[in-house]
Amino acid sequence: MAKFDQREGTRHSQLLLSRRALLRGAQAGAFSLAAARTLPRAHAQAMQDESADYKIRIAPASIEIAPGKVIRTTAYNGTVPGPVLRIKEGRPVRIDVTNDSGYPNLIHSHGLMIPSLQDGATEEGSPIIGVGESLTYSYVAKPSGTRWYHSHAMAMTDLARSTYSGEFGFLIVEPAAGDAGSYDREVLLAAHHWEGHWVSLQDIKKGPPPDNGLEVMYHAATLGDRMLGHGDPIKVRAGERVLFRVLNASGNMGISLALPGHRFKVLALDGNPVPTTATVDVLKLDVAERADVIVEMNNPGIWVFGSTDDEDRNMGMGVVVEYANQTGRPAWRASAASKWDYTVFGRSGAAAAAPDETVSLKFEKVPGGRGGYNRWTINGKSWPDTNPLFTVRQGRRYRLLLDNNSGDEHPVHLHRHSFEITKVGDKPTSAIIKDTISLPRFSTAEVDFVADDPGPTLFHCHHQDHMDEGFAGLILYE
Numbered sequence: 001m002a003k004f005d006q007r008e009g010t011r012h013s014q015l016l017l018s019r020r021a022l023l024r025g026a027q028a029g030a031f032s033l034a035a036a037r038t039l040p041r042a043h044a045q046a047m048q049d050e051s052a053d054y055k056i057r058i059a060p061a062s063i064e065i066a067p068g069k070v071i072r073t074t075a076y077n078g079t080v081p082g083p084v085l086r087i088k089e090g091r092p093v094r095i096d097v098t099n100d101s102g103y104p105n106l107i108h109s110h111g112l113m114i115p116s117l118q119d120g121a122t123e124e125g126s127p128i129i130g131v132g133e134s135l136t137y138s139y140v141a142k143p144s145g146t147r148w149y150h151s152h153a154m155a156m157t158d159l160a161r162s163t164y165s166g167e168f169g170f171l172i173v174e175p176a177a178g179d180a181g182s183y184d185r186e187v188l189l190a191a192h193h194w195e196g197h198w199v200s201l202q203d204i205k206k207g208p209p210p211d212n213g214l215e216v217m218y219h220a221a222t223l224g225d226r227m228l229g230h231g232d233p234i235k236v237r238a239g240e241r242v243l244f245r246v247l248n249a250s251g252n253m254g255i256s257l258a259l260p261g262h263r264f265k266v267l268a269l270d271g272n273p274v275p276t277t278a279t280v281d282v283l284k285l286d287v288a289e290r291a292d293v294i295v296e297m298n299n300p301g302i303w304v305f306g307s308t309d310d311e312d313r314n315m316g317m318g319v320v321v322e323y324a325n326q327t328g329r330p331a332w333r334a335s336a337a338s339k340w341d342y343t344v345f346g347r348s349g350a351a352a353a354a355p356d357e358t359v360s361l362k363f364e365k366v367p368g369g370r371g372g373y374n375r376w377t378i379n380g381k382s383w384p385d386t387n388p389l390f391t392v393r394q395g396r397r398y399r400l401l402l403d404n405n406s407g408d409e410h411p412v413h414l415h416r417h418s419f420e421i422t423k424v425g426d427k428p429t430s431a432i433i434k435d436t437i438s439l440p441r442f443s444t445a446e447v448d449f450v451a452d453d454p455g456p457t458l459f460h461c462h463h464q465d466h467m468d469e470g471f472a473g474l475i476l477y478e
């Protein structure tokens with residue numbers, strides 16, 4: 001492993017250099033770390049009417065995900081997931097963060113339209129929180145919906161950091177006008193993978209691809225706070241309508257979930273209501289994606305709500321759903337194979353508005369070879385050569401032509417804006433609003449966004465390793 005350690009040292013020093021260069025930052029103007037620290041406070045003083053006030057300490061934590069199985073990680077306030085932040089739309093919030101994680105860190109509020117300095121991404125100019133230091137994030141929360149917060153630090157080869165760790169939680173922005181709430185019970189479920197390790201697929205599969213580099217694989221997984229079968233079951237009664245807010249907070253693994261004998265009526269994707277509330281048997285969520293689904297509890301029994309992938313479910317990805325007055329062991333039944341298709345949630349027969357400009361973005365892999373790390377490119381360039389990726393003018397509508405020319409799946413995420421899916425493969429669609437879209441291997445999609453939130457804006461793959469290895473770019477306003 002000496003070879004890896006040496007490489008890691010080099011890579012981390014490169015990372016620190018580029019981070020520092022960023023913080024001195026041409027992009028964010030004449031902007032220093034010290035100045036950035038004072039900004040949130042000044043901002044907070046201007047906001048007298050504060051609806052929420054959270055304190056988060058990022059620190060090492062030992063999390064028992066099954067009897068005797070303790071994960072040593074870093075977490076928010078000692079729990080995984082972190083505390084649920086509930087904020088009213090349009091109201092100011094103040095979140096005090098202390099970084100005792102042991103490494104430079106910051107918290108990204110995922111899916112919100114907030115200023116670049118509050119967004120928790122150094123690439124946009126947000127301040128890093130040094131070890132032992134504190135920072136206050138303050139912003140007006142919008143839009144409403146199921147959002148989340150997580151570390152946006154780099155991890156590079158360290159599988160204990162950032163999105164590989166327990167540093168994630170739900171951030172729910174409640175609608176200003178109140179919630180219709182036609183459900184009996186709300187259950188929040190975040191998925192995560194644990195005990196990551198770097199592997200060469202050649203060593204596992206004993207075959208091609210010969211030039212592929214190291215990938216992250218896992219030994220354990222959770223849906224909720226414990227491994228399947230080791231937490232409290234979700235207790236329901238026949239006839240109830242349960243709203244599940246499901247989040248994939250994995251470092252780099254997509255998941256597909258099923259609840260045998262039940263179906264998911266999808267109300268919202270990435271927190272945004274879908275125009276067609278289609279009902280599906282399997283819920284596929286790539287990294288960072290969320291779904292708000294209603295399940296009608298009309299099949300009494302004790303069921304496994306879990307990953308459709310046997311290996312994933314066997315390592316813990318699931319939770320038991322238990323009807324009242326039922327006994328026996330939790331039952332799992334494989335569901336018929338179903339292909340995830342965003343367009344079933346789209347508005348049929350109505351095209352999206354025409355864009356003012358189109359931007360082509362092609363994603364490719366530079367294989368690292370056996371024992372090496374792969375690198376990722378957008379239009380042939382890796383971060384930081386993708387700064388800027390392209391520039392926008394406020395008020396204009398941009399269509400991104402996304403072309404995944406690689407054998408891996410990529411959940412690509414746009415910060416500080418929502419986008420509308422306008423095409424998946426050859427299928428046009430409209431009115432599905434998201435902040436992350438999953439591009440299966442060798443596939444294309446088109447998404448539109450309106451440049452309506454001035455400030456540096458990060459665009460990246462949400463696989464921690466892909467982002468760390470170059471799959472990121474910065475969109476700048478002219």
Ligand SMILES: [Cu+2]
Nearest residue numbers: 410461463466
């Ligand atoms: Cu990726």
